[in-house]
Amino acid sequence: MKPFEFFSPATLPEAARALADYQGEARALAGGTDLLIRMKRRQWTPRAVVSLNRLAGLNEIALNGELKLGARATLNQIIRSAAIREYFPALAHTARGMAGVQVRSLATVGGNLCNAAPSADMAPPLIALNARAVIVGVDGERVVPLDEFFVGPGKSVLQPGEILQTLLVPRPKENAFASYHKLEHRAAMDIAMVGVGVSLNVERSTFNVQHCADVRIVLGAVAPTPWRAKRAEEILRGNELTAERIAEAARVAAAEAKPIDDVRSSAWYRREMVEVLTRRQLQRLAETA
């Protein structure tokens, strides 16, 4: 590791100031499970590291009206949170499918999002659940839909000196369900070849026919950023939920993906799997509804 300055401020403004002072050559530290690995390999050589670990409230999880999920909440906190398990089971399920238990006790949701890997597991379900990001900088606060948070591989809308503070997730409607499914080579300690997050809001008509009131389909690891399959959503939104229509939407989602070949998978397989994972989840959510 290259030598660096280390700060551990007690307030958000101080932290933002410390980061801003280095004009893009400082990094925030949460769990360090992405950051420290890159620093040890000398892929990243920041001049300063600003720890977020003394900042009060940043790791809180609270539910009143909507979910306030602190950026520094660890994956294990998410798994254990009663509010998340009851109202946002897809988030707890996603966290449980990440890394292994030791890493999960350090890794944070904010780190996962700010690291902005195309494969970041927390992104698709949070976007599917319509989350917003509360960002704090030296000049104050702004709120960005998580859908618009990602810019490219490793890149988010965060500017030097900005910190992701909280995620705000609206409580799902009565008949809305969400899920995230990750395709990996093995059952733990693996990065997604493909991840698909889906939320589905179902209405029943008088003849007990299922209609799709709203839907979000978010693809992970198949584009430079987490990717909304908007055309696939259009096929379903407002329409009757039939097996054929679900299959059609899944096919379109696969066509919308922009996968690449890499060590984990080929683009061909990724595209095929987008279709399978999307179809299976829509079917299952429709069955549950």
Added chain:
Amino acid sequence: MSDFSVIGKRVPKLDALDKATGRAQYGHDLDLPGTLVGKILYANVPHARIVNIDTSRAEKVRGVKAVLTGKHSGAHKFGYGGDNTPLKGDKVRCRRDEIAAVAAMDDDAADEALELIRVEYEELPPLFSAEAALAPGAPLVHQDRADNLFLRYNYAHGDAERAFDEADEIIEQEFFLPYVTHAAMETSFALAAFDLQNRLTLWSTTQIPFLLQRDLSEALGIPGRDIRVIQPVIGGAFGRGLDVYPFEPICALLAKYSGKPVRIAFTREEEFFATAARQPAHVKMRSAAKRDGTLWAREAHALLDAGAYISWGAVTPLVMMETVASLYRVPHAKFVADVVYTNNIPTGAMRGYGNPQSTFFVETQMDILAEKLGMDPVEFRLRNANVPNSETPQGLKITSCGLRECITEVAERIGWERRAGPNSETRLANTTPPQETLQIQTRNPKIKRGIGIACTLNVGGGARIYRSDGCGATVKVDDFGRVTLISGSTEIGQGSETALAQIVAETLGVRVDDVTVINSDTSVKPWDVGTHASRTTFIAGNAAWIAANEVREKILDHAAQMLNVPANQLEMRDRQVRVRGDGKGVAFDKVVRAMHYREDGIVVSGTGWYDPPTKLVDKHTYKGNISAAYGFGAQAVEVEVDTETGQVRVLKIVAAHDVGRAINPMYVEGQIEGGAQMGVGYALTEELQVREGRVLNPTLLDYRMPTALDMPPIESVIVETADPAGPFGAKGVGEMGGNPTAAAIANAVYNAIGIRLNHLPMTGERVLRALQEKERSAAQA
């Protein structure tokens, strides 16, 4: 045989507490005062002439004490092929070639220095496959050779050419086997220190301490007698430590030039690209049978990519041909293997040493032949299985042999009768309870199940690869009844230490924890060729038994005088020497004291040397009895294939292995389970992805070994055949567990979806492609 008091008991490992509590001292834990960190600069170009190396800036980094290049390491060649040098002076032959090395006060200074070294290359056309390397006019990897073919193995018995004309059923296929690697828990390590007499001590993760003395002597040009090798606790090796690696002499050179002790501890990335993976193979093979179910002939041609330098891995065809020629009775067999130089990473020895590869292609074809004959695969195997007290045409003298028992056991325990036949419409019923999983949704008609079986033959009584297959041992006893076994053998985590202690304890009638095992220092322990070929329990066990027996005879002799009865009426048990069938006796330690405290006293010790009655195979025919005993095994597996994702999940493994006698059933199970885990990885997820000579996935994240969550329950069945030459009847088991697993899984996948995958690993993607191709060709038909 419940008569044993220690043999066959589930004694915990002697070092279990130390390891579980973190007290065990691994190489990585060692530190001598003033030790420097050594690091290596790798070429990262596949094939090039070195034009210039500029180390001037690196030398100026604060804390840097030595910067070395090819000119410091000299022209001494080393390695099995005699083709390697510690640091490369003139030419780069693969991306991992060691170009320069630094010794510094800490990691950061060493890293800084490496970054400042400037190397100028003139790139040469690279060879990235064995096929390309053999093409006419291909550039030479080693200029002093006529071509890139290092060695051709050519084995035959019977008349394979004619036999195929006489056969009723023939199957012919090609197989592609990937690079896989040991990925031992502890990465490779060396700590080198010279004393004032210029004698070198090397702390090392080697499996061959005495051969390493010789190898280092060659590489450094110093006499072997001035080299002492010490092995701290070693955290796994799996064949990695069978060769000398450049980093070991480099470490010594850094110590020499800096005048300080130097340690090199591989990073995980280095562990992946700078040790020696199992070589990839491209194999063409055919097998034939007679209508009555007689296996008739086999012919295989293997092309092995050895990489840029030849290691002991070049010898793996010897093991491959054993499986081809002798796993079953086959009257005609031919095996040709070409070991080829390329500009890829050097390959080497890994658990099974050629056997997982050959078992995969041999056992796949056994299954296909059975189907072509309309025979049940179990029945076909039983019919052609080896039997005790026979000699194979290859010259293997099979004494004990429990192959048939193994096959029958696993078939029964997996529920073979549930297996659907090849043309059956109703596939295997989902009878085992579905497991909760993210990957696969249960009760989905897209998920198919299947059962498969495969067998293995493995040397179990040493393997005469070197001119000696010997091991020495000394046993001594102190006044208080503490027994010390000094064994030449090497413990790499497999538990051999405790198994040897059990052999000694049984022989002397003491408890296992009365025995201390010393086995880690070439200046203390007697000679041994090393831990390989599943040989330690058998060979070192026999040596320990001989040494302990000498002590036993001395003690019995003396006790006979003390008790005034003939020695042959005495037994040693429960720390006593007793008259058999009589209460009369004397304490073990008392006899020892009595032997020391007298005028004509003697030291209570014994020595043993065991070199099995085997032969080096003939240089031209490759025939001969290479091992003093052979282990056998069979594994049956049940799998689930998701036909939409292509992913395969193993639901259960039943593994029966003939180990002669289990000195410690717990360790036998440990070897079987660990082997099966490597086998599952070989079958489904593990591949070191080497493209253009570069390892693309040198991390535990992307080199995917199965985790605990990926492993199914394994039912281990120990078949005991009491081998006449083994210590208390034991045969080796260290490698067998991983040999048949991939083949059994592939056969089960076929049973589930009717597709043969000849390309490992069987990733979801490969399975899905094959399924789609099958659908397409069915649609066209």
